[in-house]
Amino acid sequence: MKREDVLLLLVILLFVQGYLFNSAFPAILAAAILFYLVHLRVEFVPRIEFNREINPTLKDGKRAKAKLKVRNQGHKEFKIHIFENLPKGFETDAPLLFLNAAEERDVEYSIKPVRGFFRIKDPMVRVVDLQDLYYNDFMPELGSEKEIEVYPNLDKIREESEIGEALNFKEAYRTLFGLQTPELDSLREFQSGDEMRHIDWKATMRLRKRIVKDFIKENEGGVYIILDAGKEMRKGIKRSKIDFATTLALQLAYALRKYPLGMIVYDDFEVKRTEAAKGKGVEQVERIAALLNIGTTYSSLLGIKLPMSDTGFKLKEESRSFISKILPAIKGKRSSATGLVEAVSILPSTDFLIFISDITSNTGELIKILLELRGRYRILLLAPNPILFYDEESLDRETLIWLYRRYKERANVIRKLNGIVPTYDLGPSDLLETIRRRGALE
C-alpha cells in the first residue's frame, strides 16, 4: 500500500460517510483532500542534474571524500536521497539533503573502499517531494563510469601495528628481526610482542609508562618480500588469502622499514611487479604499498580446491606432467617456468627472504626452490592456511570431512617445509587481530 492510497481511502470513506450520515461536510472535506492530492501531483515535476567527483587513487579502508554536484532544475523544493552503487565491500554514508528550486549544491560524503581496481558509476539520485508521497529515481548516465585504484592503507597498518595487542605471530616476528646482540641500541615504549624481560624497570618508574630496551640486531642487510598473487591466493567469497597476505606484507614492510626493503609480486605464470631493495624508511613502504592493489577473484569456494570424488576423473602421472609443461604455452607464456621460478631468478644478493605463499598450489616447486636458496639466504616462509579462511556458513558434513583430510595433508607439508626453512601456518586472525577488530578489513 502506498501513502497516497491511505489518503485516497480516506476520501472514499468520507464520501461514504457523507452519504450514509446525510451530511454534506464529509463530502466537502473529501473533495478538498482530493484537490490537495491533485495539487501535489501536478507540482511534482523533478528535474535534477548531478555529477560526482572522486579521487581515482584511494587507500584501502580509509574514508575518501566524494563530491556530488547536484542541481535542482525544477520549480519546487525537493528532498534528495543519494544511493551509491559501489562494488562489493565498499561502504558509504551517502547523505540526505533538501534542495530549493534552482539551487545547486556540492554535497560531500565519504566512501570507504576495499583494495583493488574498479570501475564505478555515478550514484542513483532519488528525488522525493516534501510530503513524502511521490518520488522519482534518476539513474547515472551511461558514460559516467570512472576507474579507481585502491591501494593498501599504510597509515592504518602503521597505527594498528604500533598499538596492537598480543600477537600469535610473535615468534615469527622475532625471527624476522634477527638475533639480537647483548649491545643496547635504544629505549622505547613497550609494544605488543615485546618480551617482559626486556622492560627497563627504572625507566618505566621514572616515565610512568612501560619502557623496553632495544638491542642491536645482527640482521642489518636487505630484505625481500616475495608475495604469491596466484589464482589460489586470490580466490574468495568474503575475503581471500590475498587480502590477508597483502596486509601482512605491508605490516612486515612497515616493521622492517629501517632496512633496505624490496618486494616481488608473482602469479602462476610470471612476475607481476617488483620494487628493488634500494630504499628504506616510510617512503619505501609507500612505494611497496603501491604494488599491493591486488583484488579478490570472487568464487564459490574460498581459496581452496573442490573436493574430488573418488570415482572422479583422474589423469595419469605422465599425462599430468605433459599438461603441466604445455599449459603455460597454451596460456600465452613462452617457457614452462612458473612465476615463482621467475621471481627467484631475478633476486639480487640480499640477506633475508620472506615468502608469503600458498603452499598447496606448487608445493614440489616451492620445496625445490627453498632447498636451492637456503644456503645463500636466511628465509622465512609464511603460508596463509586456506582452511582457516573457509566460509563457516557453507560448511556441511562432506566438506568438513574433506577439510579434515586436507588439514592433515597440509600439516605434513608444513612439517616437511619446516625442515627446510622456518614456516608459519597463518590464519586470518594472526597478526591482524586488532586490525580486524577495528574494522579495517571489513
Next chain:
Amino acid sequence: MLFLIALIAALVGGLIAGLKIPLFLLPMLSISKIKNKNDIFLILFVIYALTIGYEFEVASIYGLDPIKTFSILIPSLLLLDAGLRSREEEFNRMQFAAFVVFFIIGWFLRPIFVIAAFGAFILYFSNSTRRGAFITIFSIFLLIVGVIIGESTLNMEGGTATQVVFISALSTLIALVFFWKRVERIEFVPLEWLRYKL
C-alpha cells in the same frame, strides 16, 4: 512553525464548530509529528477526519454556515500538509505570534479567524508553481460552478445524499483528469520502526 500554526488553528476552529472527539485527537497527532512518525500521523489523520465528519453535520450545501465550515476545513488541510511535510520551516516568531493573536481574536470574532486561517493557507502554499496553483483553483472553481448549476435539482428537502453523490462524482471526475500522470509513490510502512524495536 507551520505545524504549530496548523495545530492552534485546528484547535480554535474545532472549538468554534463545537467539536469534541477531534480535539482529543490533536495531542496524539502532535506526538506522532514530533516523533517523526509520518505514517502513524497519516493513520491518526484518517481517524481525525472521520470523527470530524461524524460530529460536524451540514444538512445541505446550500444552507451551510460558511464560517463554521471554513473554520474546520482550512485548519484540517493545514494540519494534513504540515503533518506530511518532512522539513519544518524556520521559526519566525513575529509571524507565529501574529497568527496566534488573530486566532485568539477569531474565537470571539469568527470572520477574523477564517481570514487568519485563510492567510495561513496562502502562506503554506505560497511556494506553489503557477501551474499547480492554477489547476487547484480551477478544480475548485469547476466544483463550485457545478454545485451552482445543479442547485435546482440538488436543493430540495432530503436531498443531502444526492448532493454528496454529486460532489463525489464531480470532484472524482475533475481529479481523474490530473491523475493520468504516472508518478512513483512511496510505500506506507507505519510499523517499520517497530521492526527495529522488537
